[in-house]
Amino acid sequence: MNKASNAYLQFLQGPGTKMLFEFVKEMPKPVTNVVSIPDLSSLIGPLFFTWIILLLFPVVLKSLVYEKQQKLRIMMKMHGLGDGPYWMISYAYFLAVSLIYMLLFMAVGSIIGLKFFTINDYSIQFVFYFIYMNLQIAAAFLVASMFSNVKACTAIGYILVFGTGLLAENLFRSFIEDASVSRRGIILLQLYPGFSLYRGLYELAQYPLQEKRVGMGWDDLNDNQNGMREVFIIMVIEWFVVLFVAYCIDQVVSSGSGKSPLFFLQRIRKKKLASLRRPSLQRQGSKVSVQMEKSDVSHEIEMVERLVLEQNTSHAIVCDNLKKVYPGRDGNPEKFAVKGLSLALPPGECFGMLGPNGAGKTSFISMMTGLTKPTSGTAYVHGMDIRTQMNDIYTSMGFCPQHDLLWETLTGREHLLFYGRLKNLKGRALMQAVEESLKSVKLFDGGIADKQAGKYSGGMKRRLSVAISLIGDPKVVYMDEPSTGLDPSSRNHLWNVIKTAKQDRAIILTTHSMEEAEVLCDRLGIFVDGRMQCIGNPKELKGRHGGLYVFTMTTSWEHEEKVERIVQKLSPNANKTYRLSGTQKFELPKNEVRIADVFQAVEFAKSRFPVFAWGVVDTTLEDVFVKVAAAAAASSSYDI
Numbered sequence: 304m305n306k307a308s309n310a311y312l313q314f315l316q317g318p319g320t321k322m323l324f325e326f327v328k329e330m331p332k333p334v335t336n337v338v339s340i341p342d343l344s345s346l347i348g349p350l351f352f353t354w355i356i357l358l359l360f361p362v363v364l365k366s367l368v369y370e371k372q373q374k375l376r377i378m379m380k381m382h383g384l385g386d387g388p389y390w391m392i393s394y395a396y397f398l399a400v401s402l403i404y405m406l407l408f409m410a411v412g413s414i415i416g417l418k419f420f421t422i423n424d425y426s427i428q429f430v431f432y433f434i435y436m437n438l439q440i441a442a443a444f445l446v447a448s449m450f451s452n453v454k455a456c457t458a459i460g461y462i463l464v465f466g467t468g469l470l471a472e473n474l475f476r477s478f479i480e481d482a483s484v485s486r487r488g489i490i491l492l493q494l495y496p497g498f499s500l501y502r503g504l505y506e507l508a509q510y511p512l513q514e515k516r517v518g519m520g521w522d523d524l525n526d527n528q529n530g531m532r533e534v535f536i537i538m539v540i541e542w543f544v545v546l547f548v549a550y551c552i553d554q555v556v557s558s559g560s561g562k563s564p565l566f567f568l569q570r571i572r573k574k575k576l577a578s579l580r581r582p583s584l585q586r587q588g589s590k591v592s593v594q595m596e597k598s599d600v601s602h603e604i605e606m607v608e609r610l611v612l613e614q615n616t617s618h619a620i621v622c623d624n625l626k627k628v629y630p631g632r633d634g635n636p637e638k639f640a641v642k643g644l645s646l647a648l649p650p651g652e653c654f655g656m657l658g659p660n661g662a663g664k665t666s667f668i669s670m671m672t673g674l675t676k677p678t679s680g681t682a683y684v685h686g687m688d689i690r691t692q693m694n695d696i697y698t699s700m701g702f703c704p705q706h707d708l709l710w711e712t713l714t715g716r717e718h719l720l721f722y723g724r725l726k727n728l729k730g731r732a733l734m735q736a737v738e739e740s741l742k743s744v745k746l747f748d749g750g751i752a753d754k755q756a757g758k759y760s761g762g763m764k765r766r767l768s769v770a771i772s773l774i775g776d777p778k779v780v781y782m783d784e785p786s787t788g789l790d791p792s793s794r795n796h797l798w799n800v801i802k803t804a805k806q807d808r809a810i811i812l813t814t815h816s817m818e819e820a821e822v823l824c825d826r827l828g829i830f831v832d833g834r835m836q837c838i839g840n841p842k843e844l845k846g847r848h849g850g851l852y853v854f855t856m857t858t859s860w861e862h863e864e865k866v867e868r869i870v871q872k873l874s875p876n877a878n879k880t881y882r883l884s885g886t887q888k889f890e891l892p893k894n895e896v897r898i899a900d901v902f903q904a905v906e907f908a909k910s911r912f913p914v915f916a917w918g919v920v921d922t923t924l925e926d927v928f929v930k931v932a933a934a935a936a937a938s939s940s941y942d943i
């Protein structure tokens with residue numbers, strides 16, 4: 304060790320060091336200035352939490368509008384789900400989802416220790432979120448009643464969410480904090496639910512920011528500076544008002560039933576009227592001018608009149624001079640889609656409605672299924688009037704719409720379970736009915752039943768729609784072009800399903816397939832330009848409106864004239880309809896020829912020149928259809 308080190312050690316052990324320690328000990332401690340760090344969650348909470356909570360709004364809105372856009376709402380209604388239960392079920396579902404979302408929101412906030420959640424009284428927070436969620440759902444119902452397009456409503460929903468948050472933070476907050484802004488003005492702004500939500504969150508955020516760090520309790524609601532009490536009152540009143548208005552608008556606008564805005568007053572009136580006119584079959588509207596109708600059609604009208612007069616409810620369906628006129632739009636005149644239809648259908652009958660495009664078939668089915676109201680006239684289903692008792696009719700009605708109305712995300716089995724439940728099937732009976740139904744339309748094997756309907760082919764969707772229309776043993780079923788888009792094998796299978804189903808129920812089906820009409824229908828009606836042109840079973844119609852044999856013969860081209868001469872000798876009024884390189888087709892009036900004469904003529908021809916092929920067929924339904932449609936189109940200026 305060197306000299307310098309020794310000197311340093313002596314200094315440390317000496318009295319100087321002791322004095323230094325004493326001095327430090329006596330020195331006053333520096334004042335630790337306690338800077339209160341503001342709670343971050345409370346600073347930014349009102350804006351972010353507003354966004355988080357509002358995010359549920361477009362979700363609920365989208366779901367409601369989706370059901371409307373896809374006409375699933377109407378489908379559910381047609382299978383017996385009334386407006387009241389639909390609203391209650393949907394409301395309860397959205398409320399449950401919203402409450403779970405809010406409880407998770409509060410739980411996560413509390414677990415990570417955000418003062419915003421931990422300091423304020425939990426019961427106040429819960430009541431606040433509960434009331435707001437109810438108001439938000441009611442508002443979603445209200446907005447949904449004005450939209451029918453999911454994309455548009457989703458876009459508007461998200462714009463509302465983000466716009467509301469930004470406006471609240473940058474504008475509404477400055478009003479709250481500005482003492483010169485009147486309280487009334489603030490209350491007025493809070494009538495907009497997004498601002499009342501922001502105000503509530505803003506108030507909850509104020510307490511953790513105060514230095515004493517005591518959260519909001521129920522007593523604080525009496526504090527004049529605290530806006531939470533106003534928020535509670537506004538939200539509760541608004542919740543009920545918005546819900547009521549939404550229900551009224553929904554009844555008038557979106558149910559498709561064309562109700563009057565004063566429908567709730569009409570309901571009381573209807574009850575009074577109904578009690579005066581039981582049993583319900585009563586003559587409605589003016590008597591149609593029968594003399595213009597064909598005999599089969601006028602016979603049907605007479606039958607309907609008798610049934611209505613006798614108040615006879617033995618028939619499953621009685622249409623009494625049903626008319627539908629669509630109002631003119633964009634300068635177009637009004638459209639007379641159904642110009643007076645009378646029809647009586649006993650149980651167990653399958654009635655086929657044939658007609659060219661635009662004849663009015665879908666309009667007729669729409670009236671029968673409650674999609675639109677008749678302009679005049681009415682129909683009775685097991686004695687129940689379609690104008691006033693549609694909800695009762697729905698409980699025993701099945702419907703297969705022209706376009707499949709299915710939930711993309713539900714499986715085939717889930718669809719049938721849902722609609723089966725609506726038809727009051729429960730437990731084992733429901734399971735059995737669903738399984739049988741899936742098997743009957745060939746959707747059971749290979750796990751197809753548990754695939755989402757969105758992944759089904761067109762034919763599978765069609766078969767599911769038919770299965771839905773038949774589940775729960777409905778007494779009356781409407782099928783709008785049930786086999787459209789099916790391959791021949793699936794179509795034949797579906798026909799068997801319908802044939803079995805028609806045994807104990809009345810079915811009305813529309814179709815463009817003559818083959819389908821002949822296979823399935825006990826009676827047919829050809830409907831052209833809003834009027835029934837003829838009614839009868841397929842054989843009768845062919846006999847009545849056909850009256851022709853179609854004779855075809857194929858020879859070499861140089862013998863064509865000889866064939867023509869033989870045919871003219873056989874039937875002087877024969878009409879040649881086709882000729883191409885030796886093949887000729889003739890229509891022979893039935894009153895001029897017998898089948899035996901045709902055979903003789905063919906034998907004669909064969910003895911004179913080579914005959915490659917020949918054939919004679921009775922008139923097909925297609926021939927009848929074309930003939931009737933053409934005749935009706937030629938004289939289509941009937942009065943309504």
Ligand SMILES: Nc1ncnc2c1ncn2[C@@H]1O[C@H](COP(=O)(O)OP(=O)(O)OP(=O)(O)O)[C@@H](O)[C@H]1O
Pocket residue numbers: 629630638639640658659660661662663664665666667
């Ligand atoms: N909502 C409506 N508003 C105005 N006109 C309508 C409306 N719905 C249908 N129409 C018109 O009423 C007529 C009958 O239409 P409808 O759809 O009932 O015929 P359709 O026989 O079912 O035809 P398709 O066989 O093509 O389905 C058509 O001229 C149609 O343009």
